[in-house]
Amino acid sequence: MSLPSPVSSRKIPFPPQGDAVWPEFLLSLNHRLSPETRVREREPLAPRTTMRVGGPARIYAEPASVEDLRQLLREAGRCALPVLLLGRGSNLIIPDDGVDGLVISLGHESWREFSRQPDGRIWAGAGLRLKNLCGLATKAGLPGFEFLEGIPGSVGGALRMNAGAMGGWMFDVVDEVQLMTMQGEVRTMKRAEMHVDYRHCGELHEAIALGACLKRPAAGASADIRRQIDVYQKKRGESQPREPSAGCIFKNPPGGSAGKLIDETGLKGLRVGDAEVSAVHANFIVNRGRATCADIIGLVREVRARVQSARGVVLEPEVLLFGQEWRDVL
Numbered sequence: 001m002s003l004p005s006p007v008s009s010r011k012i013p014f015p016p017q018g019d020a021v022w023p024e025f026l027l028s029l030n031h032r033l034s035p036e037t038r039v040r041e042r043e044p045l046a047p048r049t050t051m052r053v054g055g056p057a058r059i060y061a062e063p064a065s066v067e068d069l070r071q072l073l074r075e076a077g078r079c080a081l082p083v084l085l086l087g088r089g090s091n092l093i094i095p096d097d098g099v100d101g102l103v104i105s106l107g108h109e110s111w112r113e114f115s116r117q118p119d120g121r122i123w124a125g126a127g128l129r130l131k132n133l134c135g136l137a138t139k140a141g142l143p144g145f146e147f148l149e150g151i152p153g154s155v156g157g158a159l160r161m162n163a164g165a166m167g168g169w170m171f172d173v174v175d176e177v178q179l180m181t182m183q184g185e186v187r188t189m190k191r192a193e194m195h196v197d198y199r200h201c202g203e204l205h206e207a208i209a210l211g212a213c214l215k216r217p218a219a220g221a222s223a224d225i226r227r228q229i230d231v232y233q234k235k236r237g238e239s240q241p242r243e244p245s246a247g248c249i250f251k252n253p254p255g256g257s258a259g260k261l262i263d264e265t266g267l268k269g270l271r272v273g274d275a276e277v278s279a280v281h282a283n284f285i286v287n288r289g290r291a292t293c294a295d296i297i298g299l300v301r302e303v304r305a306r307v308q309s310a311r312g313v314v315l316e317p318e319v320l321l322f323g324q325e326w327r328d329v330l
């Protein structure tokens with residue numbers, strides 16, 4: 001059976017069976033999952049994101065193992081339910097009426113492994129925070145991951161987005177990725193086989209990253225690594241707002257800077273409801289307290305229109321709209 005698309009940026013079709021499908025799905029999970037796996041109905045998602053807007057997930061699950069993840073996917077497939085992956089929610093905006101699907105988080109501790117392989121490579125579980133990856137690598141005297149330190153995501157989200165900062169990209173340090181297809185098959189792919197681009201990894205549109213084997217780092221001194229991290233932290237501290245946000249809202253256009261275009265168009269401080277173009281960094285939209293997803297979409301629309309009219313450049317969102325396509329709302 002072909003399964004529904006897993007990933008956030010697709011429009012979610014309402015399950016063809018109607019509302020009855022949800023109890024059927026929950027019932028079908030009985031005795032299939034280990035007691036450590038958490039499954040909840042109507043779980044609020046806003047607190048699970050850095051932007052802090054949006055409604056609940058119809059069903060939210062934190063599988064505790066590969067087998068439980070497989071069972072969730074198989075049953076969701078059988079019931080034709082949409083499946084969405086949530087990392088640390090730092091590159092997402094949740095729609096105000098939530099997500100009518102199964103939202104899976106690899107938040108259980110079993111996905112947070114950091115270990116050194118016998119050949120010197122590092123295994124990083126998809127649920128490991130990038131901050132912890134950097135911290136553990138620093139402690140072990142393993143340089144090369146410093147650029148990831150201030151990115152508030154998980155390894156899984158960073159793989160899907162090919163997250164980058166300070167001149168480095170996630171896939172610069174990846175040797176292979178272990179993933180699960182939506183049919184529940186586990187595969188390992190070499191970095192060279194994967195289609196990776198600016199804020200994009202093609203294979204993870206249709207699959208779930210379970211973790212990655214990171215290239216063998218050179219030996220380094222913890223103090224030097226720490227010093228480099230401090231430099232990056234200072235740079236971020238000076239250039240990024242502190243209010244809730246989802247990071248850079250637009251992708252940089254080829255050869256340009258979205259933040260510079262927005263700033264030069266005079267849009268810092270522009271507001272729709274409680275969503276505001278940050279005065280600190282024009283490519284951040286911040287939540288000034290009670291912003292809604294509708295406020296953010298309205299502001300994205302306004303900024304795009306004004307930059308296009310002033311500078312002739314059409315900005316494309318970098319942040320994802322969970323379960324929807326920007327083109328359907330802009």
Ligand SMILES: Cc1cc2nc3c(=O)[nH]c(=O)nc-3n(C[C@H](O)[C@H](O)[C@H](O)COP(=O)(O)OP(=O)(O)OC[C@H]3O[C@@H](n4cnc5c(N)ncnc54)[C@H](O)[C@@H]3O)c2cc1C
Nearest residue numbers: 087088089090091153154156157158160163164165209247
């Ligand atoms: C203050 C701030 C600063 C930021 N700075 C940067 C920066 O410098 N550089 C940068 O690149 N980004 C930055 N970001 C954006 C964000 O942190 C990154 O894109 C991060 O990699 C997203 O990880 P996440 O775990 O939060 O993923 P989420 O936001 O939860 O998800 C992002 C996408 O990944 C998918 N996904 C999540 N986990 C998996 C998985 N295991 N398998 C398959 N798909 C998965 C989701 O379905 C979604 O499509 C910043 C954000 C904030 C709030």
